[in-house]
Amino acid sequence: MSIRSTIQQIHHPLFDQHQLKVSVKRDDTIHPIISGNKWRKLQGNLAYLTKQSSLKGALSFGGSYSNHIHAFAYACFEQGIPCVGVIRGEAEYANNFTLSWALHWGMKLHFVDRKTYRRRQCPEFLAELQSRYPNYFIIPEGGSNQLALSGVAEIISELAQQTEYDTLMTPVGSGGTLAGLIVGDKQFSSREHKLLGISVLKGADYLMNDIEALISTQAIEQSGNHSNWRLLSQYHGGGYAKFSSADYEKILEFNKITGITFEPIYSGKMVLALVDLITQGYFGAGEHIVLLHTGGLQSLGGMIERNLLSSDDWSVPAALTNPSN
Numbered sequence: 215m216s217i218r219s220t221i222q223q224i225h226h227p228l229f230d231q232h233q234l235k236v237s238v239k240r241d242d243t244i245h246p247i248i249s250g251n252k253w254r255k256l257q258g259n260l261a262y263l264t265k266q267s268s269l270k271g272a273l274s275f276g277g278s279y280s281n282h283i284h285a286f287a288y289a290c291f292e293q294g295i296p297c298v299g300v301i302r303g304e305a306e307y308a309n310n311f312t313l314s315w316a317l318h319w320g321m322k323l324h325f326v327d328r329k330t331y332r333r334r335q336c337p338e339f340l341a342e343l344q345s346r347y348p349n350y351f352i353i354p355e356g357g358s359n360q361l362a363l364s365g366v367a368e369i370i371s372e373l374a375q376q377t378e379y380d381t382l383m384t385p386v387g388s389g390g391t392l393a394g395l396i397v398g399d400k401q402f403s404s405r406e407h408k409l410l411g412i413s414v415l416k417g418a419d420y421l422m423n424d425i426e427a428l429i430s431t432q433a434i435e436q437s438g439n440h441s442n443w444r445l446l447s448q449y450h451g452g453g454y455a456k457f458s459s460a461d462y463e464k465i466l467e468f469n470k471i472t473g474i475t476f477e478p479i480y481s482g483k484m485v486l487a488l489v490d491l492i493t494q495g496y497f498g499a500g501e502h503i504v505l506l507h508t509g510g511l512q513s514l515g516g517m518i519e520r521n522l523l524s525s526d527d528w529s530v531p532a533a534l535t536n537p538s539n
């Protein structure tokens with residue numbers, strides 16, 4: 215199996231103080247446009263779709279600045295698959311940073327109001343969409359379904375060839391990525407690693423059930439339960455895409471020290487959790503902790519556009535700065 219992303223050790227005075235080794239699995243560098251876990255999760259989904267001759271397109275869901283919508287639009291463009299994005303919001307959002315790229319890559323945007331968007335998992339609503347877009351394969355928000363797991367599991371297979379480690383940390387939204395890591399750790403590791411998910415959503419304890427449901431039917435069935443994964447729900451920092459100015463400064467400082475850009479919505483919250491856990495003495499001396507950089511750097515474009523971030527401090531990946539449309 216080929217290695218998709220490198221592993222890079224990072225340095226910080228705090229790591230030395232606590233005698234820890236910390237590395238980053240650079241999934242943000244997998245691809246210049248689609249970064250990280252959304253690319254991994256889409257692999258199995260698009261491969262499935264391409265094999266079914268009855269399917270002629272793909273449909274998925276997201277907010278108007280969604281990393282998933284951005285990655286999904288590009289992946290479908292690259293593979294010549296017609297695609298529809300069911301977007302929470304109004305048609306005027308189509309000019310924003312994320313959706314103008316999605317349109318540029320040929321995605322058809324289907325806007326729905328918040329109330330309708332909340333029904334994105336209701337069978338009735340899905341049936342309506344299916345009749346409107348017959349032969350389109352419906353992929354849930356974030357790309358998190360069973361088909362997503364094998365692509366994420368490959369991260370563990372790559373790590374097995376790259377390094378020895380004790381703990382792997384990942385930010386968590388829908389839980390699909392953590393589920394894929396759990397399945398992969400059963401499949402590809404000779405011993406269980408500690409898998410630590412950092413939830414970026416407020417009140418995310420319900421995710422435990424979602425994750426259990428995703429992993430229950432997969433490899434776990436053959437190889438037993440993984441007993442060493444945790445979902446930490448106290449690091450949401452106020453909720454999805456919210457952060458205090460103190461946290462903002464802490465993430466920026468961490469980025470400066472390590473030389474890697476962690477964005478404040480997902481991977482930045484993992485960084486805040488890491489720093490807090492280290493300070494509390496959560497990790498044992500000598501441990502090697504790997505941070506999964508899940509990418510999502512396109513979101514910086516939308517945050518700069520909305521003045522939530524300053525362009526003095528942040529920039530979007532080069533491949534995304536010059537829309538040619």
Ligand SMILES: *Cc1c(COP(=O)(O)O)cnc(C)c1O
Pocket residue numbers: 250251252281282356358385386387388389390391392480481508509510511
């Ligand atoms: C979507 C996303 C996540 C969360 O992944 P889930 O599989 O939904 O838990 C983490 N990081 C980034 C950058 C993302 O875009």
